[in-house]
Amino acid sequence: MKILNKKTGLKRLIVAVCALGLMAAVPAAADELEEAQARKEALEEALEASQAEISALQESAWELEDAIAEIDSQVYSIESLISSYAYQASEIQAEIDSLQAQIDEKQVQIDEKQSEIEEKQSEIETKEADIDTKTGEIDEQYDSMKKRIQYMYENVDSMYIEAFFSTETFGEALTKVQYLNELNEYNQNMMDKLKALKAELEEEKAALETDKAALETDQAALEEEQNALADDRAYVQAQLEEVRELQYAQEAQMAYASELRSIKASELGYTESAIAENEATCADIEAELSAAISTIEALTTTYDTEVSEGTTTYAYSGGSLLWPLPSEYGADHISSWYGYRTHPVTGELYSFHCGIDIWCPQGTPIYAAASGIVVANEYNSSAGNWTVIYHGNGMYTEYMHQDYLGAVYVGQEVAAGEWIGAVGTTGSSTGYHLHIGVAFCYDGYFTGSGRVDPAPYLGLY
Numbered sequence: 001m002k003i004l005n006k007k008t009g010l011k012r013l014i015v016a017v018c019a020l021g022l023m024a025a026v027p028a029a030a031d032e033l034e035e036a037q038a039r040k041e042a043l044e045e046a047l048e049a050s051q052a053e054i055s056a057l058q059e060s061a062w063e064l065e066d067a068i069a070e071i072d073s074q075v076y077s078i079e080s081l082i083s084s085y086a087y088q089a090s091e092i093q094a095e096i097d098s099l100q101a102q103i104d105e106k107q108v109q110i111d112e113k114q115s116e117i118e119e120k121q122s123e124i125e126t127k128e129a130d131i132d133t134k135t136g137e138i139d140e141q142y143d144s145m146k147k148r149i150q151y152m153y154e155n156v157d158s159m160y161i162e163a164f165f166s167t168e169t170f171g172e173a174l175t176k177v178q179y180l181n182e183l184n185e186y187n188q189n190m191m192d193k194l195k196a197l198k199a200e201l202e203e204e205k206a207a208l209e210t211d212k213a214a215l216e217t218d219q220a221a222l223e224e225e226q227n228a229l230a231d232d233r234a235y236v237q238a239q240l241e242e243v244r245e246l247q248y249a250q251e252a253q254m255a256y257a258s259e260l261r262s263i264k265a266s267e268l269g270y271t272e273s274a275i276a277e278n279e280a281t282c283a284d285i286e287a288e289l290s291a292a293i294s295t296i297e298a299l300t301t302t303y304d305t306e307v308s309e310g311t312t313t314y315a316y317s318g319g320s321l322l323w324p325l326p327s328e329y330g331a332d333h334i335s336s337w338y339g340y341r342t343h344p345v346t347g348e349l350y351s352f353h354c355g356i357d358i359w360c361p362q363g364t365p366i367y368a369a370a371s372g373i374v375v376a377n378e379y380n381s382s383a384g385n386w387t388v389i390y391h392g393n394g395m396y397t398e399y400m401h402q403d404y405l406g407a408v409y410v411g412q413e414v415a416a417g418e419w420i421g422a423v424g425t426t427g428s429s430t431g432y433h434l435h436i437g438v439a440f441c442y443d444g445y446f447t448g449s450g451r452v453d454p455a456p457y458l459g460l461y
């Protein structure tokens with residue numbers, strides 16, 4: 001950008017130097033001023049372009065800052081959503097943990113019941129074994145009793161006879177019979193005892209089985225409770241997954257926003273460094289510009305000094321300006337006054353006209369409106385061939401659309417009414433006319449912003 005403008009400046013310089021080459025009579029001071037003038041214009045253009053670039057960059061920097069601020073506020077609300085989901089998740093997790101603790105506790109109870117049931121079972125089995133043993137004993141007892149009884153029934157008569165005949169006394173025989181009877185009674189008693197014992201065992205076993213059944217009922221109830229808890233846990237677990245999904249979605253959103261923010265931030269960084277670069281360029285241009293301006297200022301300063309010291313015969317001492325054309329092209333030839341009007345070329349309504357247009361034929365001589373020094377004499381795309389004269393005390397007159405350049409040179413001091421050029425229609429113009437302007441610029445050089453209505457100075461009103 002800076003290089004480009006320097007190139008443009010260089011081009012202008014070359015044009016200026018070539019133009020000077022054609023005018024061999026121009027002294028060194030004029031050459032220097034012409035160059036400074038061209039450089040000033042080029043630098044002003046470059047400065048304007050750089051400043052426009054800064055404004056555009058500033059605009060986009062502000063847009064980026066707004067975008068970043070918006071992303072930041074989005075991130076802030078996403079963060080609060082995420083923390084709210086995380087909080088919900090932790091609450092639900094606590095609920096799950098408490099349900100799990102209850103399930104575990106139920107499991108402990110179920111396990112306890114299970115071991116009690118197993119204990120009962122082994123007691124039942126012990127009882128069954130006892131019952132089996134008793135049953136065996138009863139069977140054995142019964143068998144031996146049966147055999148004895150059978151033997152006795154089969155042999156009872158002979159036994160009694162033998163008992164009677166083998167014994168010495170009747171009493172002995174009776175004792176033997178009694179003994180047999182007693183033996184039978186004993187067997188009977190034994191049987192009864194065994195049966196009673198077995199019945200007792202079976203009763204105990206039945207009691208154990210009742211206990212076991214009660215334990216099993218308790219265990220089933222516990223399992224049912226545990227299942228209900230597991231159902232609750234599954235329901236809450238599903239809720240947790242829903243919340244987690246919402247949380248993950250927000251986290252993804254946040255990652256996207258953060259990425260976007262860092263892109264915008266780096267764009268902002270580039271824009272800010274481009275602004276800084278342009279500002280540095282502006283500072284450089286301003287330094288060059290002030291150097292160019294001081295060259296131009298030197299001439300106006302010299303003229304002011306000459307006027308104040310009375311060393312020039314070209315001093316303007318105030319009062320009305322001279323009419324810049326031959327008297328036959330007077331005020332009745334004015335085709336456009338100073339102020340707002342419809343632009344004759346662009347057709348733009350209310351475009352501002354910065355001087356007075358006086359219609360007259362091509363080649364009509366143009367005269368300096370007052371004594372002074374020529375500070376600009378060049379071609380300009382809108383003013384055409386254009387001459388600016390400085391009259392001291394910040395006052396300038398300008399003469400636009402001239403047929404050609406070369407009647408005067410920059411740095412030349414001219415007297416009021418002296419011939420300075422010829423009427424033409426160069427630059428932005430619709431026909432032969434002189435555009436005369438008046439300006440007051442107090443910075444030592446001419447600028448368009450100092451233009452005022454020339455009419456009062458020309459004695460028109």
Ligand SMILES: [Zn+2]
Nearest residue numbers: 355356357435
């Ligand atoms: Zn005009």
